[in-house]
Amino acid sequence: MEGVPAEELELREAAFAHCAELRRVWGDSVPAKVLWPGFPFRGGRVRLYSVQGIHKPKQGEFPLTLLTTLASPYHDELSQDQTSIRYDYSPRDYLNDGVKRASELGLAFVYQVQVKPKPDPEYLLVSPVFVDGWDDRTRTFFLSALPESVADLPPEPELVADAAHSLPEHEKRTALRLVEQRLGQAGFRKEVLAAQRNRCTVCELRARPLVDAAHVVPHADPRGTNEVRNGLALCALHHRAFDTDVLRIDPDAVVHVDEERLAKFAALAPDALRRRDPAAVHQLLDHHGRPLRLPKDPRKRPDPELLRLRWEGRLGA
Ligand SMILES: [Zn+2]
Numbered sequence: 001m002e003g004v005p006a007e008e009l010e011l012r013e014a015a016f017a018h019c020a021e022l023r024r025v026w027g028d029s030v031p032a033k034v035l036w037p038g039f040p041f042r043g044g045r046v047r048l049y050s051v052q053g054i055h056k057p058k059q060g061e062f063p064l065t066l067l068t069t070l071a072s073p074y075h076d077e078l079s080q081d082q083t084s085i086r087y088d089y090s091p092r093d094y095l096n097d098g099v100k101r102a103s104e105l106g107l108a109f110v111y112q113v114q115v116k117p118k119p120d121p122e123y124l125l126v127s128p129v130f131v132d133g134w135d136d137r138t139r140t141f142f143l144s145a146l147p148e149s150v151a152d153l154p155p156e157p158e159l160v161a162d163a164a165h166s167l168p169e170h171e172k173r174t175a176l177r178l179v180e181q182r183l184g185q186a187g188f189r190k191e192v193l194a195a196q197r198n199r200c201t202v203c204e205l206r207a208r209p210l211v212d213a214a215h216v217v218p219h220a221d222p223r224g225t226n227e228v229r230n231g232l233a234l235c236a237l238h239h240r241a242f243d244t245d246v247l248r249i250d251p252d253a254v255v256h257v258d259e260e261r262l263a264k265f266a267a268l269a270p271d272a273l274r275r276r277d278p279a280a281v282h283q284l285l286d287h288h289g290r291p292l293r294l295p296k297d298p299r300k301r302p303d304p305e306l307l308r309l310r311w312e313g314r315l316g317a
Pocket residue numbers: 200201202203204205234235236237238
């Protein structure tokens with residue numbers, strides 16, 4: 001790219017790769033204490049800290065991150081034609097001009113959307129994003145993303161450089177819909193984990209990146225909403241076991257483990273499973289018949305009616 005120092009491009013490429021890696025580990029809720037210290041770069045560290053608004057790392061010539069706090073609801077930020085995200089900037093921010101200059105040079109940014117409030121805020125990352133244009137009267141930047149920046153792939157550097165202004169409208173819309181879905185999921189996860197004490201309700205594992213918010217009634221069913229009462233905090237293993245019906249939950253929130261099914265998955269005779277697969281015993285069969293570890297407050301527990309629908313298999317697609 002003409003007029004852009006090589007080091008600036010290198011820094012941004014490193015930032016996008018770093019964000020892709022954070023997303024791989026933490027999904028759409030990266031804790032501030034993981035995000036803000038940034039990443040090593042040329043013997044120093046590029047910080048990604050920004051309490052709000054626009055941030056320029058000291059190693060760079062241009063701003064790198066744009067941050068939206070929880071106070072600004074995302075739905076207000078989608079543009080009318082659903083092809084860009086509206087980002088309202090502060091009149092006092094001297095970095096606004098830097099964003100404009102960088103975008104005129106074709107540089108991309110990291111967009112951070114707060115999905116969990118203080119004291120331990122978490123962020124969804126969309127990177128790279130492009131500033132397609134702005135409106136000085138309303139002080140709005142119009143951001144767009146590549147489908148790749150909202151998927152699980154680290155972006156190709158050439159793609160990043162070329163795609164900014166040539167992306168077809170329908171691809172922009174697809175990318176935005178994915179961002180919207182990711183925000184919905186991140187919100188659901190935050191609510192469910194907070195309600196259910198941030199640990200797996202089967203085994204009590206509390207390593208946050210390994211704990212999911214599972215839907216009791218799956219999303220594909222019209223009753224499969226993102227309400228807390230349709231959510232279960234489950235570790236990756238128990239989530240998978242729940243999705244494959246090895247582990248089932250009855251309407252009274254008691255765990256049932258299907259030993260026969262598990263033996264079939266292990267390609268073992270039912271009477272050989274306990275002898276030959278101690279991990280299956282320890283991690284699954286030992287939980288059979290136990291109640292889920294749930295809070296007493298019914299507003300924080302899965303709705304027994306939704307548990308019943310799932311238990312009885314009365315689900316539509
Ligand atoms: Zn678990």
